[in-house]
Amino acid sequence: MPVITTIDDLKQLHKRRAPKMFYDYAESGSWTEQTFRENTSDFAQIRLRQRVAVDMSDRTTKSQMIGQDVSMPVALAPVGLTGMQSADGEIKAARAAEKFGVPYTLSTMSICSIEDVAKHTTAPFWFQLYVMRDEEFIDNIIARAKKAGCSALVLTLDLQILGQRHKDLKNGLTAPPKFTIPTMIDLATKWRWGYEMMQTKRRSFGNIVGHAKNVGDTSSLSSWTAEQFEPKLDWGMIARLKEKWGGKLILKGILDVEDAKNAVAVGADAITVSNHGGRQLDGALSAIRMLPAIVAAVGDQIEVHFDSGIRSGQDVLKALALGAKGVMIGRAYIYGLGAMGEQGVTTALQIIQKELDTTMALCGRRDVTTLDRDVLLVPQDFEGAWV
Numbered sequence: 258m259p260v261i262t263t264i265d266d267l268k269q270l271h272k273r274r275a276p277k278m279f280y281d282y283a284e285s286g287s288w289t290e291q292t293f294r295e296n297t298s299d300f301a302q303i304r305l306r307q308r309v310a311v312d313m314s315d316r317t318t319k320s321q322m323i324g325q326d327v328s329m330p331v332a333l334a335p336v337g338l339t340g341m342q343s344a345d346g347e348i349k350a351a352r353a354a355e356k357f358g359v360p361y362t363l364s365t366m367s368i369c370s371i372e373d374v375a376k377h378t379t380a381p382f383w384f385q386l387y388v389m390r391d392e393e394f395i396d397n398i399i400a401r402a403k404k405a406g407c408s409a410l411v412l413t414l415d416l417q418i419l420g421q422r423h424k425d426l427k428n429g430l431t432a433p434p435k436f437t438i439p440t441m442i443d444l445a446t447k448w449r450w451g452y453e454m455m456q457t458k459r460r461s462f463g464n465i466v467g468h469a470k471n472v473g474d475t476s477s478l479s480s481w482t483a484e485q486f487e488p489k490l491d492w493g494m495i496a497r498l499k500e501k502w503g504g505k506l507i508l509k510g511i512l513d514v515e516d517a518k519n520a521v522a523v524g525a526d527a528i529t530v531s532n533h534g535g536r537q538l539d540g541a542l543s544a545i546r547m548l549p550a551i552v553a554a555v556g557d558q559i560e561v562h563f564d565s566g567i568r569s570g571q572d573v574l575k576a577l578a579l580g581a582k583g584v585m586i587g588r589a590y591i592y593g594l595g596a597m598g599e600q601g602v603t604t605a606l607q608i609i610q611k612e613l614d615t616t617m618a619l620c621g622r623r624d625v626t627t628l629d630r631d632v633l634l635v636p637q638d639f640e641g642a643w644v
């Protein structure tokens with residue numbers, strides 16, 4: 258077993274252990290992948306201020322997200338097909354998050370259902386909703402999330418139509434995989450994945466199969482999205498969904514100041530500044546570059562969360578210092594899951610917490626909730642003069 262010290266170590270192991278089509282599904286952006294690449298490379302442009310001779314004892318990464326206590330302000334982002342990276346992946350990730358004391362978000366497009374995850378955990382989790390055309394299905398899934406005790410609804414706004422990801426089309430991505438010759442050859446080297454997958458019954462979209470009517474081929478994400486997702490989603494519909502849900506609402510996929518203001522107007526509890534990890538509008542600016550302007554515009558009116566591009570505790574610190582109250586990680590924990598199941602997710606969280614804590618200390622700070630721009634050195638043109 259290699260010595261794991263970074264998120265990148267987990268990524269290498271994930272690549273070796275999970276079928277190529279699922280690793281590629283996670284490790285890709287849309288079209289040229291420019292936004293996907295810049296989500297991470299722009300973090301590297303921000304530097305840290307080294308401070309010395311400052312008391313660094315009694316440090317804490319504890320904070321709150323939407324009023325919930327968290328051991329660090331890092332939630333696990335909703336990730337479709339998580340249960341294809343490792344058998345029962347959503348249950349494993351939710352358990353790791355619960356033990357660590359951070360929120361877990363279950364995707365609409367998960368393999369394990371809402372009820373499955375609720376049955377195998379005790380902490381309330383967040384449920385992510387994609388708005389579908391079938392209103393009855395939406396009413397029903399909201400009722401299911403309420404019944405399962407979900408403590409927030411994360412409404413994703415940046416994927417009513419799928420950004421084209423070339424690798425998924427070339428690999429013929431389906432859940433479960435179809436047995437083609439290239440897939441069989443690949444699976445022959447992924448025996449651990451195959452063995453675990455044989456032990457579970459959870460191999461298709463658990464929130465959808467048996468719940469949605471007139472559903473064609475659910476195994477293909479792209480055709481299903483095209484058929485079922487509601488292209489007419491607008492702020493009026495968001496307001497109605499807020500009423501239906503009646504609990505904490507997080508609007509995910511905000512990358513523009515005007516949309517952030519609309520989110521405030523609709524009365525959401527939080528927004529997630531995000532470009533879906535570079536998987537949707539290729540050519541959009543990185544999420545970290547957009548964060549300061551959005552915080553400046555609405556940061557005093559709504560809780561601002563951030564995701565897209567976080568691969569270390571240092572990245573978490575940078576996002577918090579730029580004004581996010583909390584962040585979500587997607588691939589960083591998916592690499593852990595694909596590498597080592599539940600233990601891998603725990604390892605990813607441990608790596609991030611340790612990096613966050615040590616970086617805080619070396620920047621002369623002891624409390625994660627007091628991080629501000631003062632700990633950073635940001636290039637003057639970082640946000641850029643885009644017109």
Ligand SMILES: Cc1cc2nc3c(=O)[nH]c(=O)nc-3n(C[C@H](O)[C@H](O)[C@H](O)COP(=O)(O)O)c2cc1C
Pocket residue numbers: 282283284296334335336337364365366385413509531532533534535536564565566567585586587588589
């Ligand atoms: C493989 C994969 C699947 C995803 N599926 C969903 C999803 O079902 N719902 C959703 O709101 N976001 C989804 N996302 C986006 C994540 O929630 C999150 O915004 C993104 O991963 C953040 O970027 P990062 O991976 O660089 O941390 C997905 C991301 C990945 C990588």
